[in-house]
Amino acid sequence: MKDGVIGFPDPLLEIWGVLGDASLQPASVSFREALLSPMRVPLVWGILLSGLGCWLLIPRRNGRGRQFGSLVCCLGFVMFALQLRGWTGLSTHLLFWCLAAITLAAAVCTITSHNPVYCAIWFALALLGTASLYLLQGSQFLGVATVVVYAGAIVVTFLFVVMLAQPDGKAPYDRISWGIFPSAIAALAGAFLLGALVFSFSKLSAENHKTIHEALVSALDCPLKSVKLLHDPETNRHTLIIKVESAEERDRLRVVVAQDGFREALASQQFPFLEQGDFDVELIHEDVRNHNHVAHLGAYLFTRHLIAIEVAGTLLMVALVGAVAIVIQGKTSTEPVGGSS
Amino acid sequence: MILVLIKIVILLAGLMTAAAYFVLLERRIAAWVQDRQGPNRVGIPMTKIRLLGLGQPLADGLKFIFKEEYTPAHVDRRLFILAPITILTAALGVFAVIPFGSMLPPISSLSEKPIPLIVAPGIDVGMIFVFALSSISVYGVILGGWASNSKYSFLGGLRSSAQMIAYELPLGLGILGVVLATGSLRLEEIIEVQVTSGWFALTQPLGFLVFVVAGFAEAARLPFDLPEAEQELIGGYHTEYSGIKLLLFLVAEFLHMITASFLIVILFFGGWHLPFGLTGPDEPIGWGFAVFRILVFFFKISAVILFFMLVRWSWPRFRFDQLMSLAWKVMLPLGIVHLVFVATMAELHHYYGAQWVARMGGWATWAIAGCAWIFALGALGLAAACSPIISDNRPHTET
Numbered sequence: 001m002k003d004g005v006i007g008f009p010d011p012l013l014e015i016w017g018v019l020g021d022a023s024l025q026p027a028s029v030s031f032r033e034a035l036l037s038p039m040r041v042p043l044v045w046g047i048l049l050s051g052l053g054c055w056l057l058i059p060r061r062n063g064r065g066r067q068f069g070s071l072v073c074c075l076g077f078v079m080f081a082l083q084l085r086g087w088t089g090l091s092t093h094l095l096f097w098c099l100a101a102i103t104l105a106a107a108v109c110t111i112t113s114h115n116p117v118y119c120a121i122w123f124a125l126a127l128l129g130t131a132s133l134y135l136l137q138g139s140q141f142l143g144v145a146t147v148v149v150y151a152g153a154i155v156v157t158f159l160f161v162v163m164l165a166q167p168d169g170k171a172p173y174d175r176i177s178w179g180i181f182p183s184a185i186a187a188l189a190g191a192f193l194l195g196a197l198v199f200s201f202s203k204l205s206a207e208n209h210k211t212i213h214e215a216l217v218s219a220l221d222c223p224l225k226s227v228k229l230l231h232d233p234e235t236n237r238h239t240l241i242i243k244v245e246s247a248e249e250r251d252r253l254r255v256v257v258a259q260d261g262f263r264e265a266l267a268s269q270q271f272p273f274l275e276q277g278d279f280d281v282e283l284i285h286e287d288v289r290n291h292n293h294v295a296h297l298g299a300y301l302f303t304r305h306l307i308a309i310e311v312a313g314t315l316l317m318v319a320l321v322g323a324v325a326i327v328i329q330g331k332t333s334t335e336p337v338g339g340s341s
Numbered sequence: 342m343i344l345v346l347i348k349i350v351i352l353l354a355g356l357m358t359a360a361a362y363f364v365l366l367e368r369r370i371a372a373w374v375q376d377r378q379g380p381n382r383v384g385i386p387m388t389k390i391r392l393l394g395l396g397q398p399l400a401d402g403l404k405f406i407f408k409e410e411y412t413p414a415h416v417d418r419r420l421f422i423l424a425p426i427t428i429l430t431a432a433l434g435v436f437a438v439i440p441f442g443s444m445l446p447p448i449s450s451l452s453e454k455p456i457p458l459i460v461a462p463g464i465d466v467g468m469i470f471v472f473a474l475s476s477i478s479v480y481g482v483i484l485g486g487w488a489s490n491s492k493y494s495f496l497g498g499l500r501s502s503a504q505m506i507a508y509e510l511p512l513g514l515g516i517l518g519v520v521l522a523t524g525s526l527r528l529e530e531i532i533e534v535q536v537t538s539g540w541f542a543l544t545q546p547l548g549f550l551v552f553v554v555a556g557f558a559e560a561a562r563l564p565f566d567l568p569e570a571e572q573e574l575i576g577g578y579h580t581e582y583s584g585i586k587l588l589l590f591l592v593a594e595f596l597h598m599i600t601a602s603f604l605i606v607i608l609f610f611g612g613w614h615l616p617f618g619l620t621g622p623d624e625p626i627g628w629g630f631a632v633f634r635i636l637v638f639f640f641k642i643s644a645v646i647l648f649f650m651l652v653r654w655s656w657p658r659f660r661f662d663q664l665m666s667l668a669w670k671v672m673l674p675l676g677i678v679h680l681v682f683v684a685t686m687a688e689l690h691h692y693y694g695a696q697w698v699a700r701m702g703g704w705a706t707w708a709i710a711g712c713a714w715i716f717a718l719g720a721l722g723l724a725a726a727c728s729p730i731i732s733d734n735r736p737h738t739e740t
Contacts, residue, residue, distance in 0.1 A: 144470050148473045159483055160483075292465070293465040294465050294525075294526055295525075
């Protein structure tokens with residue numbers, strides 16, 4: 001750190017950087033530099049712009065500046081996407097980016113709609129987007145269960161309550177009761193949360209990481225879906241997690257990786273841990289059409305997490321019994337007019 | 342890629358045409374039951390050829406499209422348009438994981454492998470996917486009722502969505518029995534298992550009953566057509582709709598019925614296989630077997646749809662409180678009891694299955710089916726003895 005300059009990402013790195021390897025983190029940038037060169041650190045601008053945009057979009061007494069707010073919010077999200085550049089290409093992951101954009105937009109609309117019914121609908125759309133992102137990642141059960149549980153049951157219940165309680169839909173008083181300051185803090189907190197996520201993922205796209213990907217592609221001589229590097233601080237071992245395109249590719253590469261030539265090819269690159277040859281390689285092929293997906297999931301849940309499942313089930317049962325008890329308490333016995341027959 | 346698109350086009354065109362012609366079939370059957378003629382006039386235009394009224398769906402469709410599409414001034418316009426689109430999308434989306442036939446032999450220009458006749462083959466959670474999308478269609482009903490901004494529509498929408506949510510539980514319980522017995526959520530595999538284990542309609546009669554009743558309710562068919570109830574409400578949640586939007590609602594309703602028939606055949610009647618092991622999954626993949634299987638499959642589905650239509654004119658409609666009592670006090674306990682029974686049987690099979698089959702030989706399936714029937718009749722008898730549906734309908738005073 002240079003003297004007299006506030007090293008901007010350094011404190012953030014200390015908080016968020018526990019997850020990753022120090023060699024992968026971008027070099028320290030001064031605070032002024034970070035603010036003034038958004039192409040270098042788009043994350044900062046992303047947080048500021050999306051926070052400001054959300055704040056402008058949140059319903060207030062005078063509804064001015066909403067178009068401007070949506071524009072600013074979009075700009076902020078584009079900044080986040082720029083921060084993630086190199087992580088996934090736009091052309092190869094077009095479906096992912098479309099779904100992500102829809103989900104984010106729906107999520108913003110959920111908290112900024114005037115009408116509670118519209119809020120619920122946008123929430124349902126955000127959940128559907130999340131479910132399709134899960135499906136895209138190959139976790140079928142999670143995706144479908146999200147739709148069944150959240151979109152199919154919980155949001156429908158919300159809709160029922162909202163429609164029965166406020167048939168007119170609009171409820172200005174409970175939407176504007178927050179002052180300007182608390183809403184600004186809330187919007188900024190949301191933006192920071194998103195920024196934290198983006199930051200922790202963008203480390204995967206740091207320059208070093210790109211080089212590792214290129215080095216691996218040249219060493220293995222085949223296209224790779226993605227490369228992830230994990231570092232276990234306790235054992236000081238690195239693990240390369242490589243995702244490949246198909247199952248045959250995975251089996252072929254297993255043999256290649258086991259040979260000595262592979263490690264020698266990588267050792268010529270300038271990575272300290274690679275030079276020592278002190279790392280594990282894990283090859284993964286995620287088939288979206290995995291035939292034993294649910295069976296594996298069930299076995300995992302009911303062996304490794306059996307107690308957690310049982311406790312959660314019991315908790316739900318207790319809640320159900322409690323609900324029935326509350327309903328019975330307020331009920332008085334009724335009798336037909338004119339006596340029973 | 343092209344193959345998937347071709348499959349989607351065939352499926353969508355087939356479903357839409359089927360929905361149109363099932364409307365005609367339904368009207369002809371209604372007429373037959375009520376001793377009328379029914380729509381038999383529309384044939385080839387400008388000639389006098391009637392063709393048994395087969396032109397009627399085309400004429401109806403044209404009428405719907407060219408009718409004035411009136412949107413009342415007081416509605417919430419965006420949700421008013423969204424509702425029919427949601428319900429139709431959900432109804433059509435379900436068919437992504439429902440097979441409409443077995444394998445086709447490879448066609449040289451399209452694919453080198455055999456072609457499975459399903460849009461998304463090999464999705465492992467097919468059954469839950471169907472369930473998820475059918476729960477999305479509740480949105481169409483609620484939004485349609487609410488966005489119309491009319492009391493009749495709103496009440497119709499609330500009634501209908503309450504019904505759909507209530508009957509989703511027994512529907513799921515009926516499915517769970519089958520899933521527990523097969524150990525898979527894939528529809529293709531469920532069909533295959535039934536070749537050896539016997540049709541689940543035979544071995545799980547209680548689950549079959551619960552599923553069929555819940556399927557009727559989900560499809561909002563008589564005796565569960567409370568959402569529409571022509572004589573009581575003006576038209577339920579789609580009172581304010583007209584023209585092509587109303588058509589979307591009606592098509593979606595018919596598609597629900599077709600989905601229910603597909604599921605009943607796949608889950609409980611062995612899909613495209615004949616009973617008693619006459620046909621099995623070991624047959625070679627060829628055009629002859631492929632066409633034969635499709636014919637068997639669609640024959641069964643047509644039979645179930647015919648059953649749906651005959652039931653419509655055989656049973657009076659439930660009152661709303663009876664409908665809810667049936668769901669929560671009869672169907673749900675029956676479904677749970679059935680699930681416990683199937684779980685017990687599965688566990689027994691796991692431990693003693695091999696010895697049992699060795700001793701009983703070919704009779705094992707029949708013995709299991711017999712146990713299941715005795716159990717089902719006992720549970721039904723118990724439900725009838727408790728008679729939770731019979732309620733005192735006179736006005737009540739608080740005591």
